[in-house]
Amino acid sequence: MASTTRKQRELEAREQLILDVAERLVGERGYLGMNMDLIAQATEYSKGTIYQHFSSKEEVLTALTERMAKERVRLFEKAATFQGRPRERMAAVGLSFDLFAMLYPTYVHIEQIVTADSIRAKATERRLDSLQVKEVACLAITTGLVRDGIAAGDLVLPPGTTPEGLVMGLWMITYGGLSLIAGKPDLAPPSQGHPFPGDPSEILRRNQNAILDGYGWRPLTDEWDYEATRRRALTEVFPDEAHQAGLL
Numbered sequence: 001m002a003s004t005t006r007k008q009r010e011l012e013a014r015e016q017l018i019l020d021v022a023e024r025l026v027g028e029r030g031y032l033g034m035n036m037d038l039i040a041q042a043t044e045y046s047k048g049t050i051y052q053h054f055s056s057k058e059e060v061l062t063a064l065t066e067r068m069a070k071e072r073v074r075l076f077e078k079a080a081t082f083q084g085r086p087r088e089r090m091a092a093v094g095l096s097f098d099l100f101a102m103l104y105p106t107y108v109h110i111e112q113i114v115t116a117d118s119i120r121a122k123a124t125e126r127r128l129d130s131l132q133v134k135e136v137a138c139l140a141i142t143t144g145l146v147r148d149g150i151a152a153g154d155l156v157l158p159p160g161t162t163p164e165g166l167v168m169g170l171w172m173i174t175y176g177g178l179s180l181i182a183g184k185p186d187l188a189p190p191s192q193g194h195p196f197p198g199d200p201s202e203i204l205r206r207n208q209n210a211i212l213d214g215y216g217w218r219p220l221t222d223e224w225d226y227e228a229t230r231r232r233a234l235t236e237v238f239p240d241e242a243h244q245a246g247l248l
Contacts, residue, residue, distance in 0.1 A: 015053050017043055019067060022060045027106040031061070031113050058122035065114045066127055068107040069134035072100055075241070076141045082237050084229065086149035087217050091226050092233040093142055094174065094208060098201060099238060101178045102245045112179055142167045155217040166215065170208060177204035 004012075021042045025034040035057055040047040054060045075096035082092035101108055113119060120128060146163035149155035157166065181200045209221045234242040242248040 011053075014043075014045070014049075015063075018045075018050060018053055019060070019064055022057075023064055023106055023110075026061075026064075026110060031110075034060075036060075055124065056122050058119045059124060059127065061110055061114050061119060062123035062127045062131065064107070064110050066131045066134070068104060068111060069131055069138075071104070072096075073134050073137045073141075075100055075238075076138050078237050079233070080141050080145065082233050084232075085219065086145050086152055086154055087212065087219065088224075088226075088229045089148070090142070090145045090212070091229050092237060093145065094205065095230050095233050095238065097174055097178065099241045099245055101181070103241060108178060139164075139167060139171070142170070149217055154219075155215065157215065161215075170211060173207060173211065174204065177207070 018039060021039050022034060025038055025042070029038075036047055036050050036054075039060070040050050043050070054063065076093055079092040079096040080089060082089050084092075114123075143163045146155065146166055150157065150163070157163070177200070181204070205226075209226065213220050234247055239248060
């Protein structure tokens with residue numbers, strides 16, 4: 001593999017600085033409060049220099065989502081190395097989703113924004129293609145775990161159901177749940193004036209497990225302590241992330 005030149009490293013470092021600043025601005029001001037002028041001011045580069053890297057603020061947001069997706073793939077790959085039965089490994093993937101949302105809450109908001117057609121229309125094909133590759137990688141990891149469950153005899157899918165369909169259903173409920181939690185930081189138990197009965201993340205896990213129990217993926221939740229599985233995954237697979245998130 002050819003080594004990068006100093007000029008290439010400088011350009012990459014500058015691009016990452018621009019993205020770091022943009023992420024901070026979105027976190028502080030929201031999407032509408034972030035623009036190329038503010039990025040230039042905060043980085044102390046000219047606006048023209050910023051445009052050498054990104055053609056628009058929409059391109060910046062897409063690049064942030066691409067960077068986010070790369071980190072999510074890394075967490076998924078770590079989760080898949082967890083030692084246990086296939087459904088335990090799927091629980092580790094679910095834990096990686098939780099950790100990602102805890103460690104990078106701004107990214108959850110950015111990801112929601114970038115799904116809009118008006119944003120994607122202004123992003124380059126190169127970045128959109130790169131983003132899609134990373135999204136497909138995450139889906140491939142989880143689909144592989146479903147196939148492992150079938151091969152192990154722990155799961156028998158009903159006629160007409162595919163591993164991809166099961167994964168997409170889980171992805172939809174998980175993404176939707178985490179998006180809701182990220183967008184509603186005031187969610188609280190009824191005693192604090194909110195109608196949600198308990199911790200929203202725990203409610204999401206219960207519904208994820210209800211789906212897998214409904215498919216009959218063993219061991220079922222009444223046969224196995226999946227909270228113990230999550231705790232083991234935290235210490236064995238995600239110790240650094242868990243400490244960063246304040247879970248260990």
